[in-house]
Structures are given as structure tokens and as C-alpha cells.
Amino acid sequence: xxxxxxxxxxxxxxxxxxxxxxxxxxxxxxxxxxxxxxxxxxxxxxxxxxxxxxxxxxxxxxxxxxxxxxxxxxxxxxxxxxxxxxxxxxxxxxxxxxxxxxxxxxxxxxxxxxxxxxxxxxxxxxxxxxxxxxxxxxxxxxxxxxxxxxxxxxxxxxxxxxxxxxxxxxxxxxxxxxxxxxxxxxxxxxxxxxxxxxxxxxxxxxxxxxxxxxxxxxxxxxxxxxxxxxxxxxxxxxxxxxxxxxxxxxxxxxxxxxxxxxxxxxxxxxxxxxxxxxxxxxxxxxxxxxxxxxxxxxxxxxxxxxxxxxxxxxxxxxxxxxxxxxxxxxxxxxxxxxxxxxxxxxxxxxxxxxxxxxxxxxxxxxxxxxxxxxxxxxxxxxxxxx
Amino acid sequence: xxxxxxxxxxxxxxxxxxxxxxxxxxxxxxxxxxxxxxxxxxxxxxxxxxxxxxxxxxxxxxxxxxxxxxxxxxxxxxxxxxxxxxxxxxxxxxxxxxxxxxxxxxxxxxxxxxxxxxxxxxxxxxxxxxxxxxxx
Numbered sequence: 001x002x003x004x005x006x007x008x009x010x011x012x013x014x015x016x017x018x019x020x021x022x023x024x025x026x027x028x029x030x031x032x033x034x035x036x037x038x039x040x041x042x043x044x045x046x047x048x049x050x051x052x053x054x055x056x057x058x059x060x061x062x063x064x065x066x067x068x069x070x071x072x073x074x075x076x077x078x079x080x081x082x083x084x085x086x087x088x089x090x091x092x093x094x095x096x097x098x099x100x101x102x103x104x105x106x107x108x109x110x111x112x113x114x115x116x117x118x119x120x121x122x123x124x125x126x127x128x129x130x131x132x133x134x135x136x137x138x139x140x141x142x143x144x145x146x147x148x149x150x151x152x153x154x155x156x157x158x159x160x161x162x163x164x165x166x167x168x169x170x171x172x173x174x175x176x177x178x179x180x181x182x183x184x185x186x187x188x189x190x191x192x193x194x195x196x197x198x199x200x201x202x203x204x205x206x207x208x209x210x211x212x213x214x215x216x217x218x219x220x221x222x223x224x225x226x227x228x229x230x231x232x233x234x235x236x237x238x239x240x241x242x243x244x245x246x247x248x249x250x251x252x253x254x255x256x257x258x259x260x261x262x263x264x265x266x267x268x269x270x271x272x273x274x275x276x277x278x279x280x281x282x283x284x285x286x287x288x289x290x291x292x293x294x295x296x297x298x299x300x301x302x303x304x305x306x307x308x309x310x311x312x313x314x315x316x317x318x319x320x321x322x323x324x325x326x327x328x329x330x331x332x333x334x335x336x337x338x339x340x341x342x343x344x345x346x347x348x349x350x351x352x353x354x355x356x357x358x359x360x361x362x363x364x365x366x367x368x369x370x371x372x373x374x375x376x377x378x379x380x381x382x383x384x385x386x
Numbered sequence: 387x388x389x390x391x392x393x394x395x396x397x398x399x400x401x402x403x404x405x406x407x408x409x410x411x412x413x414x415x416x417x418x419x420x421x422x423x424x425x426x427x428x429x430x431x432x433x434x435x436x437x438x439x440x441x442x443x444x445x446x447x448x449x450x451x452x453x454x455x456x457x458x459x460x461x462x463x464x465x466x467x468x469x470x471x472x473x474x475x476x477x478x479x480x481x482x483x484x485x486x487x488x489x490x491x492x493x494x495x496x497x498x499x500x501x502x503x504x505x506x507x508x509x510x511x512x513x514x515x516x517x518x519x520x521x522x
Contacts, residue, residue: 145454153495250472
């Protein structure tokens with residue numbers, strides 16, 4: 001079934017991730033990420049013939065990926081410029097499709113952010129106001145809070161169960177030197193519950209970070225990957241699911257419930273794998289609640305049972321579902337878009353091996369998800385070593 | 387498209403909605419082809435894709451499907467805390483709205499609510515919901 005044109009991830013790079021990166025710009029940070037991913041892959045920059053990179057500017061049309069052409073093998077054979085396509089699972093799936101179809105051979109994907117976030121309430125990256133959201137102060141966390149609250153109402157999920165997820169993932173970040181919140185004292189459930197409420201039932205420490213940083217990755221054909229020194233990580237399966245456009249209407253739990261399940265079935269079907277084969281979970285964690293919902297989505301527990309399922313050490317390296325061992329977005333990084341790529345990068349690194357203290361032994365299959373119930377869409381990827 | 391009649395962003399699609407709210411009425415799009423309500427206003431009915439629809443007044447009685455008390459507003463100028471709800475209306479649509487005049491201990495999913503109209507932080511009059519008084 002494997003074809004010479006199957007897409008393989010061959011290069012990854014994360015810049016420093018920190019609350020602020022004084023003196024850095026989004027553009028220059030992204031250049032660092034791109035150069036880093038090229039070096040990691042061991043390719044020449046002129047090998048790149050497809051680009052899905054943000055173009056922060058200044059100069060040129062904002063977001064226009066074609067602006068990168070002079071730096072690579074101009075003229076480029078393929079670009080994708082949408083801010084949700086230059087990152088993460090969506091970026092990998094679209095670039096992978098372009099590679100498989102023969103439109104191009106080697107693609108770089110990436111985005112970065114440095115400098116102040118705007119606080120107009122607009123959707124991240126949209127650069128525009130949102131008529132049905134802004135007047136009500138419906139923050140992104142409010143979206144997830146509305147889903148979490150209904151889940152609590154229907155199934156008795158508790159703030160403690162959510163706080164446990166947050167504590168586990170934050171403690172993973174505490175031991176990852178690349179995480180924005182590296183170091184410090186162990187985080188407890190009590191710490192989470194004592195932190196200020198943001199959008200009830202989500203406390204500040206139930207919510208992901210907002211910080212600066214960037215990420216990039218390189219994909220090429222299985223045939224070309226074989227010639228590189230680096231261990232290629234295969235995109236064995238992937239799929240997307242969209243319930244409705246985000247930032248218009250409230251997410252209703254009955255609509256988003258196990259959102260992503262249909263996409264997962266397609267992805268596992270492509271890969272010839274089942275959830276029991278997954279060694280590493282890179283779960284999108286905009287908030288603690290969404291992690292337990294995604295285990296329900298994965299079918300590893302029943303609907304409404306996510307709170308019990310994630311208890312104890314299950315999500316740690318000692319458990320059977322090691323999750324977000326890099327600290328995820330709760331303690332690792334959330335920059336607006338590059339955390340979507342960050343999820344893929346952690347999966348790639350776990351499959352490559354050699355991560356030291358957080359390495360899952362003999363990891364062969366990594367599951368990556370982006371977005372979730374509050375966002376009303378979910379994208380997923382299955383990465384394998386061979 | 388901004389509209390000179392309002393000092394907040396309004397589109398040609400949404401203008402009647404905010405005008406009605408300013409007059410104390412909750413209106414929503416109802417499709418003339420399939421007779422179903424949908425929300426927010428879109429060029430085409432989200433049920434049947436027909437572009438033939440009209441604004442129709444809703445009764446303004448609903449239920450809280452879910453809610454969140456927001457302590458950290460995403461925009462400057464909003465007083466906190468405020469309660470943001472997903473309100474379901476029997477006409478067959480759900481909408482964001484602020485929940486007002488509701489003591490925290492009374493907040494619950496399924497709470498019967500009725501529409502009222504209050505100014506938001508940007509000055510516009512918007513539909514909000516408050517607990518429905520039990521009819522005697």
C-alpha cells in the first residue's frame with residue numbers, strides 16, 4: 001500500500017517559546033524556524049518547491065506564502081496561504097495531499113508570533129471583528145466553558161476532574177526545558193482550583209497559555225525521505241471534521257459531543273490502525289476539559305466518562321495513555337497558530353525517539369489532534385515510524 | 387459594511403436585527419421555503435439553502451442550554467463578571483445572549499428565561515435574557 005509519493009515528515013523545529021520574546025519579530029522568528037527545520041531535515045533550502053508558511057511582513061500582502069519564493073526553489077510549484085493551512089494538522093494534510101498528487105515534492109509549513117496580541121476580541125488570525133461574538137464578550141475560553149458546563153450538567157463531570165488534567169499536563173511542561181513554563185514547583189489540583197476564574201467552570205490554570213514562539217516542519221515524498229540521514233515519520237492517516245463555522249453561534253454540547261469521531265474513524269481506516277495501537281497522545285489542550293472530552297471522542301471511554309478515565313497516572317509516562325508529555329498548550333506553548341504545528345512536532349519527535357526523560361519507550365504510533373468541541377472542528381493525524 | 391445609523395459595526399444583513407433590538411423586539415430569520423428559523427442571519431437558510439427568507443418576531447421565551455460566568459473579558463471596557471449563555475428558543479434556534487437579573491445560585495442548564503433589552507458595553511441595545519417569572 002505504501003507508495004513512493006507518500007508524505008513523510010523529515011524536519012521539525014521549535015523556536016524558544018516564552019511569555020514574551022523581547023526584541024523578536026514574528027517574521028524573523030519564523031525565518032529561524034524555517035532554517036531550523038531545513039537543517040533538521042538535512043536538505044538544501046532550494047529543495048523546497050511547496051510553501052505553506054505565514055508571511056507576517058512587513059512588506060508584501062499579509063499572509064501571502066508566495067512571498068517566500070525567492071528564498072527557496074523559485075518558481076514554487078505549490079503554495080497555501082490561509083492562516084489555518086500554514087500550520088498544524090490541516091497544514092500537514094493539505095501539503096501531504098499536494099505531495100501525493102505530484103503537485104510538488106518538498107513542502108515547508110510554519111508560523112510564528114512575537115509582539116503583542118491584539119485584544120479586539122476577533123478570532124485569532126482573522127484580523128477582523130466578529131459581529132455575533134464581540135458585543136457579548138464571548139471569548140474562546142467561553143466557547144469551551146459552555147461545552148464543559150453542559151457536560152458537567154449532564155454527566156456530573158467535576159472541576160476536580162478537569163483540574164487533574166490541567167495539573168498532569170502542566171507538570172509535564174515543568175520538566176520539558178523547551179516549555180514556556182519549564183521549571184518551578186509541582187502543580188497540584190488545589191493550585192488549579194485556587195487560580196482565578198476565567199470563564200466558569202474554567203480557572204486560569206485550566207486554560208492554555210498565550211505566549212510567543214514559532215514552529216516549522218518539512219515534508220517530502222517517501223522516496224526522497226529514504227535518501228536523508230534523518231528518520232522520516234510517515235503520515236499514515238489523517239482527516240478533518242467541521243461542525244460549523246467558528247465564532248458565529250454558541251457551541252451546543254449536543255452538536256459537538258464526540259466531534260472528531262468520524263474523522264478519527266477515517267484516519268484509523270487509512271492507517272490500518274486502531275486506537276489500541278496508539279503509543280503517544282498529542283491532544284489539543286486549549287483547556288483541561290477538552291482533553292477529557294477527546295478521550296470520549298476516541299472511544300477509550302463512554303460519553304460522559306472522560307472525567308473518571310483521565311484520573312490517576314493514566315495520562316503520564318507511567319500510564320497507558322501518555323498525553324502531552326511536552327506540556328502541551330497548558331504549559332508548553334500557545335501562540336495563536338504555531339501550537340497546532342507544535343502538536344505535530346511532539347508526535348514526530350516521540351516517533352523518532354531519543355527524547356530522554358519524556359520519551360515513550362518504543363513509540364511507533366502517535367495520535368495528533370488540533371482544535372476541538374469549543375472550536376467546532378477537529379483535525380487528526382496518525383504518525384508512524386515506518 | 388458599516389452603517390451610519392449605528393456607531394458599532396453592522397452589515398446590511400444584520401441591520402434590521404439591531405434596529406429591532408433598539409425598539410425592544412427580538413427578530414430572527416425564518417425561511418420562506420422551508421418555514422424554519424435559523425440564526426445568526428445568513429444570506430441563505432442554513433437548513434435548505436434558500437435565499438428567500440424574512441425577519442420574523444420571536445416570542446422571546448427560551449431556556450438556558452448552557453452558561454458561563456466570565457470573569458476575564460476578551461475586550462476592554464466590559465464590566466465583569468457577566469453571564470454568557472447559549473439560549474435555546476422554541477422557534478428552533480439558539481443564540482448567544484447575556485443572562486441578567488439572575489442570582490448565581492439560580493443559574494442552571496434548563497433555566498426558563500425570557501427576553502429583555504439592555505445596553506451592552508458598546509452602547510448598543512441588545513436582546514438579553516432573564517429568569518422567566520412563573521405564571522400564576
